[in-house]
Every structure is written in structure tokens, then in C-alpha cells.
Amino acid sequence: MSERILEVRSLQKSFGAHEVLKNITFSVDAGEVICIIGSSGSGKSTLLRCINYLEEPTGGDILFHGKNVEKEWKRGEFLSKVGMVFQSFNLFANMSVMENCVIGQMRVLGRNRKDAEEKAVYYLEKVGMAPYRAARPGQLSGGQKQRVAIARALCMDPEVLLFDEPTSALDPEMVGEVLSVMKQLAEANLTMLIVTHEMSFARDVADRVIFMDQGVITEDAAPGELFTNPKQPRTREFLSRVISRQL
Amino acid sequence: MVRPTTFFQWVEFLLQQYGSLFLRGTGITLLVAITGTVLGFLLGLLVAIVRTIPVSRKDPWYKRIPLKIAQFLLGMYIEVFRGTPMMVQAMIIYYGAMQYLDLRMPVLVAAVVIVSINTGAYMAEIIRGGIISVDKGQKEAAYAMGLTHWQSMTGVVLPQAVRNIMPSIGNEFVVNIKDSSVLNVISVGELFFMSKSAAGTYLRYFEVFFITGCIYLVLTISITRILRLVEKKMDGKNHYTIYGSQSDSKSSITVADKEEA
Numbered sequence: 202m203s204e205r206i207l208e209v210r211s212l213q214k215s216f217g218a219h220e221v222l223k224n225i226t227f228s229v230d231a232g233e234v235i236c237i238i239g240s241s242g243s244g245k246s247t248l249l250r251c252i253n254y255l256e257e258p259t260g261g262d263i264l265f266h267g268k269n270v271e272k273e274w275k276r277g278e279f280l281s282k283v284g285m286v287f288q289s290f291n292l293f294a295n296m297s298v299m300e301n302c303v304i305g306q307m308r309v310l311g312r313n314r315k316d317a318e319e320k321a322v323y324y325l326e327k328v329g330m331a332p333y334r335a336a337r338p339g340q341l342s343g344g345q346k347q348r349v350a351i352a353r354a355l356c357m358d359p360e361v362l363l364f365d366e367p368t369s370a371l372d373p374e375m376v377g378e379v380l381s382v383m384k385q386l387a388e389a390n391l392t393m394l395i396v397t398h399e400m401s402f403a404r405d406v407a408d409r410v411i412f413m414d415q416g417v418i419t420e421d422a423a424p425g426e427l428f429t430n431p432k433q434p435r436t437r438e439f440l441s442r443v444i445s446r447q448l
Numbered sequence: 449m450v451r452p453t454t455f456f457q458w459v460e461f462l463l464q465q466y467g468s469l470f471l472r473g474t475g476i477t478l479l480v481a482i483t484g485t486v487l488g489f490l491l492g493l494l495v496a497i498v499r500t501i502p503v504s505r506k507d508p509w510y511k512r513i514p515l516k517i518a519q520f521l522l523g524m525y526i527e528v529f530r531g532t533p534m535m536v537q538a539m540i541i542y543y544g545a546m547q548y549l550d551l552r553m554p555v556l557v558a559a560v561v562i563v564s565i566n567t568g569a570y571m572a573e574i575i576r577g578g579i580i581s582v583d584k585g586q587k588e589a590a591y592a593m594g595l596t597h598w599q600s601m602t603g604v605v606l607p608q609a610v611r612n613i614m615p616s617i618g619n620e621f622v623v624n625i626k627d628s629s630v631l632n633v634i635s636v637g638e639l640f641f642m643s644k645s646a647a648g649t650y651l652r653y654f655e656v657f658f659i660t661g662c663i664y665l666v667l668t669i670s671i672t673r674i675l676r677l678v679e680k681k682m683d684g685k686n687h688y689t690i691y692g693s694q695s696d697s698k699s700s701i702t703v704a705d706k707e708e709a
């Protein structure tokens with residue numbers, strides 16, 4: 202059995218009176234690729250954002266390597282080990298591609314510039330963006346931006362990478378280039394938690410698929426099982442709706 | 449010396465007679481405007497940063513309450529200094545310090561202090577607007593990689609905010625060049641004050657202030673142009689180098705700039 206990296210226990214999140222996450226419990230083992238699917242507004246982004254401190258959970262616990270994230274981890278250290286890739290890329294607009302990849306390494310991990318740049322070039326090469334290291338985000342296409350964003354996250358040597366709909370803001374012809382990078386990461390055994398609407402990617406790449414509905418995990422199973430034999434009627438309904446649209 | 453008769457003769461005569469006076473006035477106007485704008489910018493930056501620190505109900509009281517009070521007081525400062533004429537502020541600060549604090553400021557110091565505080569109030573709001581206008585995702589990406597609030601502000605948000613408000617900063621600069629003229633009420637020897645004394649001797653108000661107007665115009669236009677160049681510089685090149693492609697030679701491709709396209 203591989204090591205348990207992340208554990209979410211009875212996570213609850215409300216915005217005012219609106220309860221967006223209700224009693225979410227699941228865990229992530231090292232090397233696992235988990236896709237989270239579900240209809241719009243079901244709380245997928247909020248779940249990732251709670252794991253990553255961008256939203257303050259209103260209840261429950263998150264454990265990282267068995268230690269409570271809020272009480273036993275230094276925030277900066279935890280955040281540097283859990284990377285995030287956003288739907289809208291969020292590359293730092295005032296910096297070159299290279300600076301985007303270097304700033305976190307230097308300021309958070311305390312690496313010197315030379316090491317940081319070496320690492321940046323290494324990962325930029327992996328995602329095929331090394332030639333563009335001097336470009337600014339505004340000079341890149343969406344797919345290129347997202348590949349840089351992935352390299353930027355990898356530069357921090359994260360143990361888990363969170364993706365929030367990484368291809369939803371892309372033109373169709375650029376979706377493939379980003380998914381293929383993510384596929385490579387999966388093959389390299391990086392632990393990933395991916396919110397996505399790309400059902401064929403989830404089916405082919407994920408070790409587990411989590412289906413969320415109105416703030417609750419209603420199904421958590423291997424893709425083969427969840428896609429061919431969904432237990433819940435809501436899952437079945439969602440899948441037939443989405444898959445008929447995508448195929 | 450022959451007494452000048454035509455407009456141009458007067459202008460030439462006054463320039464010969466009072467050239468050094470105009471020069472000194474121009475120098476002081478520039479000095480007050482530049483230092484006032486720079487110090488005002490720094491002051492405004494500080495005020496805007498404090499005013500945009502997020503206060504959460506979860507923070508302990510000893511952090512939350514002083515911050516709330518500071519934010520309230522800074523709000524008052526902005527209201528007061530934006531809501532009264534700089535001329536009145538000059539009188540109150542200069543004579544107030546003299547009468548009640550027994551502090552006789554050199555007028556030049558007083559001038560810089562007044563312009564800085566006044567500009568700071570405007571800049572604070574301009575910069576706060578700039579900070580708010582930066583896409584929320586930028587800060588989130590910075591937080592998500594573990595940067596602190598301060599590191600995110602200085603490394604990511606403020607550089608973009610300042611770039612976005614450069615035109616407004618230039619505007620404040622131009623306003624300061626012109627509005628430093630109100631400081632003649634406390635006898636600061638800036639351009640307007642010098643012009644008034646030059647005009648008084650021969651009672652040639654039109655000609656003197658024609659020259660004065662030209663000088664102001666040259667100053668403001670130059671400043672605007674210089675700031676344009678600074679903006680260009682901040683934007684960086686509109687093309688970038690592709691590394692390691694065809695053989696070893698660096699090739700460069702040009703990408704059309706959004707604003708210029």
C-alpha cells in the first residue's frame with residue numbers, strides 16, 4: 202500500500218447561510234490521480250480552494266501526512282507542497298515566463314537564482330515551453346499559458362497538484378496539448394487531484410473518480426466502475442447528459 | 449537703455465532683466481513638484497497598503513482593532529485633504545506650526561511637506577483603485593504557491609497596480625507643477641511668486657505671465673512625455689527571444705502589442 206498523503210475529514214463550508222460543502226470525506230494516496238466531476242455549482246472548486254487555504258473551511262479537518270494542516274503545518278510550507286493550477290492560468294502578468302517559475306522557488310523555498318532557473322528550464326522543457334522563457338504571459342496562447350502554469354507549479358516540487366478545470370478556458374484545439382502534459386505527469390506518478398469536465402481524460406487517466414452533487418460526494422470509485430456502472434441515479438443522469446454532449 | 453514698445457521687445461527685455469529670476473522660480477517649482485509627487489506617492493502607497501490589508505473576523509482583537517482604527521484614521525486623512533483647497537492647507541499648516549508649535553519652517557520645507565501630504569491623499573485613493581483593479585487570481589496564485597501577503601503585494605500586485613495607474617500618477621505630477629503656484633500665499637519663491645514680483649516692477653503683467661505660461665507649458669509637456677517613456681519601459685519589449693531553436697543563433701519573433709495594434 203502506498204502512503205496516504207492527504208485526508209479530508211467531514212469538511213464543511215458555508216458562505217453565509219448557503220452550505221456549499223457538506224461533510225466531505227475522502228483521502229488521497231501517494232501517486233494517485235483522482236478526477237472530481239459533477240455539475241456546475243456542486244462545490245468542486247470550493248473543495249479545492251478549501252484544501253489550499255484560499256477559502257477558510259467552516260468545519261472539518263484536512264490532514265497532510267497525517268498532520269492537521271491548520272494546527273500542525275506552517276502555512277507557507279504546506280502551500281509550497283500543494284500546488285495549484287487554475288482555470289484562468291493566473292500567470293503573474295508583470296513577469297516573464299522564467300520569473301513566474303522562479304519567484305516561488307526563491308522566496309518560499311529559499312533557493313538561489315541559479316538553481317531556481319535550472320529547475321525552471323527543466324520543467325519548462327518538460328511542458329515544451331522552454332523556448333518561451335523570455336516571453337510575458339500576455340504574449341502566449343491559452344494552451345501555452347496553462348503549460349507554463351503547470352511548469353510553475355512543478356518547480357516547487359509539490360507532493361500534490363490540484364487542478365481546477367485546467368482546460369475549460371481553452372479553445373478546443375489547445376485542450377489536447379494541456380491534457381497530454383497532464384497525462385505525462387500521471388505516468389510519472391505525480392499525485393493529482395483534478396476537477397474536470399473532460400470525461401474521456403478522467404476515464405483513461407484517473408485511478409479514482411469522485412462524483413460530487415450539491416456539496417456531497419455521492420460516488421467515489423475506479424473509473425471503469427463509475428463510468429460503466431454508476432450506482433447513484435444522479436451520477437447516471439449526469440454522465441448520460443455530459444457524455445452524450447462530448448461524444 | 450531704450451524703453452521697449454512692442455510685445456516682443458518687452459518679452460525680450462523682461463527675459464534679459466529677469467531671466468535668472470524665472471530660472472530660479474522654475475527650479476523651485478520643479479523641486480517642489482518632483483519631491484512632493486515622489487513623497488506623496490510613497491505616502492499614498494503606504495496608506496493604500498494599510499487600507500487594503502484584509503481584516504478577518506478570525507483575527508485576534510489586538511490585530512483587528514488597531515488595524516480598524518488605523519484604517520478609519522487614514523480614511524479621515526484622505527477626506528480632509530481631498531476636501532479642502534491646498535491653499536488653505538498651506539496657511540493652516542504653515543501658520544499653525546508657527547503659532548502653536550513654535551516651529552518656524554523654512555518655506556521650502558513647508559512647501560514640500562504640504563504638497564506631499566496633499567498629493568498623498570489623492571495618491572492613496574488612486575493606488576487603492578489600482579490594487580483593486582488587479583485580477584484577484586493574481587493574488588490567489590501567489591498565495592497558492594506559499595508567498596505571504598506582503599510578498600504577494602510587493603512582488604505581484606503592486607507592480608501591476610502601479611503600472612495600471614501610471615497615467616493617473618502623471619496627472620498628479622502635472623497638477624502639482626501647476627498647483628504649487630498656490631504656495632505663493634506662504635511666500636514660496638516658486639515660478640508664480642517670482643513672476644508676480646517681476647511683473648510688479650514695470651507693471652507688465654501680460655508679458656510676464658505670457659512667459660510664465662510658456663514655462664509652465666514646457667514643464668508639463670516634458671513631464672508627460674518623460675512619463676510616457678517610463679510607461680513604455682515598464683511594458684518591456686513587445687517581442688521576445690525564442691531560446692534554443694534553429695541551431696544556436698537566437699532568433700526573435702515580434703508579437704503585435706495589444707495597445708498598439
Ligand SMILES: Nc1ncnc2c1ncn2[C@@H]1O[C@H](COP(=O)(O)OP(=O)(O)OP(=O)(O)O)[C@@H](O)[C@H]1O
Nearest residue numbers: 216219221239240241242243244245246247248366
Ligand atoms: N465566494 C463565494 N461567496 C458565496 N458563494 C460562493 C462563493 N464561491 C462559491 N460560491 C457558491 O458555492 C457554490 C459552489 O461553487 P463552486 O465554484 O465550488 O462550484 P463548481 O462545482 O466549481 O462549479 P463549476 O463547475 O461551475 O466551476 C455555488 O453555488 C456558488 O454560488
Ligand SMILES: [Mg+2]
Nearest residue numbers: 245246247366
Ligand atoms: Mg469551479
